[in-house]
Amino acid sequence: MVTVGIDPHKHVHVAVAVDADGRRLTRPLTVKNDANLIGVLLKWIRTISDGTPVTWAIEDGRGFARRLADGLLLTGHEVVWVPTRLMAAHRKLHAATGSKSDPVDAAAVAHAAIATPGLDRHRIDDRVRELRVLVDSRADLVRRRTMVINQIKAYTHLWIDHTPGDLTRRPGMASLTALVDTTDMSGHVRRVLIEMVTEIDGLNKRVRGLETTIRELVTPLAPALLEITGISHVSAAVLLAEIGDITRFTSSAKLARYSGTAPIPVYSSDKERYRLHRGGNRRLNSVLYTTSIVQQRFHPGAQALLTRHEPTKGARGARRILKRHLIDVIHRAMMQDRATWQHHITQHQLAA
Numbered sequence: 537m538v539t540v541g542i543d544p545h546k547h548v549h550v551a552v553a554v555d556a557d558g559r560r561l562t563r564p565l566t567v568k569n570d571a572n573l574i575g576v577l578l579k580w581i582r583t584i585s586d587g588t589p590v591t592w593a594i595e596d597g598r599g600f601a602r603r604l605a606d607g608l609l610l611t612g613h614e615v616v617w618v619p620t621r622l623m624a625a626h627r628k629l630h631a632a633t634g635s636k637s638d639p640v641d642a643a644a645v646a647h648a649a650i651a652t653p654g655l656d657r658h659r660i661d662d663r664v665r666e667l668r669v670l671v672d673s674r675a676d677l678v679r680r681r682t683m684v685i686n687q688i689k690a691y692t693h694l695w696i697d698h699t700p701g702d703l704t705r706r707p708g709m710a711s712l713t714a715l716v717d718t719t720d721m722s723g724h725v726r727r728v729l730i731e732m733v734t735e736i737d738g739l740n741k742r743v744r745g746l747e748t749t750i751r752e753l754v755t756p757l758a759p760a761l762l763e764i765t766g767i768s769h770v771s772a773a774v775l776l777a778e779i780g781d782i783t784r785f786t787s788s789a790k791l792a793r794y795s796g797t798a799p800i801p802v803y804s805s806d807k808e809r810y811r812l813h814r815g816g817n818r819r820l821n822s823v824l825y826t827t828s829i830v831q832q833r834f835h836p837g838a839q840a841l842l843t844r845h846e847p848t849k850g851a852r853g854a855r856r857i858l859k860r861h862l863i864d865v866i867h868r869a870m871m872q873d874r875a876t877w878q879h880h881i882t883q884h885q886l887a888a
Contacts, residue, residue: 538585540577541618541646542594543638544601545569550638551577553584554646558630564639569600574607593618593649594658595641605658609882615658621815622648656784660882667753668777674746674770681739688712688732695725703736704743757877760869765838766830767866771823775866778820781881782874788867795820797859812856824859831858 538561543550548568553561561584567576581590592608594601596617605615627636627644649655685703692698692712696719701708716729751769755762758772767775785791792798796816803809831838838858845854 538581538588538590539646539649540581540590540592541642541644541649542592542601542604543641543645544595544604545638546600549573549601549604550642551580552639552642552646553581554643554650556650558647558650560643564642566638569604573604574611577608578611590614591616591649593645593655595623595645596620606660609658609660616649616655617658618645618648618652618655622652626651657883659781659784661781661879663753663757663879664776664780667750667757667773670746670750670753671770671773671777674743674750677739677743677746681736681743684732684736684739688729688736691725691729691732692716695721695729704740709733709737709740758870758873759876760872761866764827764862764865764869765835766827771827774819774823775870778817779870782867782870785867788864791867792860792863795824795863797821797824797856797863799856799860821859824862825855827862828855828858831862 537556538553539556540551540553542552546569548566551565551567555561565577565580567573567580590613592605592613592615594605594615594617596619605617608615623641623644626647627640630644630647631640681704688703689699692700692715696715698715700712700715703709703712713733716726716733747770750773754769754772754776758776761767761772761775762769779785779791779794782791785794789798793813794817796813796818798813799810800813801809802811828838832842832855841858841861842851842854845857849857
């Protein structure tokens, strides 16, 4: 059995091949992240593996390594994701003190994969991949819109002593446009404000267009998920994009750990104590926080749970308990939805 650890970067990837005992089999390979990437890697590993099954272990920087993982999976190879923290732990364990380089990181990725057989296997779901692009694009547009809105609010406060209302909606935009058109101010300032209003209006239209497309794609994929109070179509899309195939989490406890909602045990000397987990997938954690706030306002069951725990845990502690409970609800709903999917999901198959 050969395991290839890969340290991915924007322009190049560094690969190290090790045997089942963790010994390096050859010199590290540095390969450009371009159209020839998969061909170069497969040609290189064939000279090393001699027909032995190969597992490709990639440090979990999926923004840089998605194309690599997809290409290897489609050629019939097994691909696993190694969390960065796990890689760092094995680097400290196996490398010389203070040693840090791309080949050292790649070797640590391989060692972590050998030591942790239950790592997440890569799979390709074209519908989820589409959702991921739309969700990422919407998030980028919302960040840009927020920045411009903050800028124009500062300018209008300074120049016309006015703070606009909600500029993500048409009434707020119409009110501000009318005010800019009728208020006496410098021509240069008016031009800047008009350009910013025009940019915000364009961003609003693009965000709404993406949300319409997301709604169309999510509705057939997540009917049970959308029935949960506080889960909008955008929230459901984020959950699907970040989690993918829910069957990779065999229990809600594993999903809770992945999302950072499972408390971490930190006790010793038989004094049991837990603390908040500040790691995990922060995008999922943000969706859970928003959902918990909505449920606190509108869901009787959530209100009863919070009322029961607030006297002993406090408001924030009770909300954390609600978020952990929501993971159970979301896991069940996504499992139910996954059972109805008819489209193909590419998973590992041994090459012929």
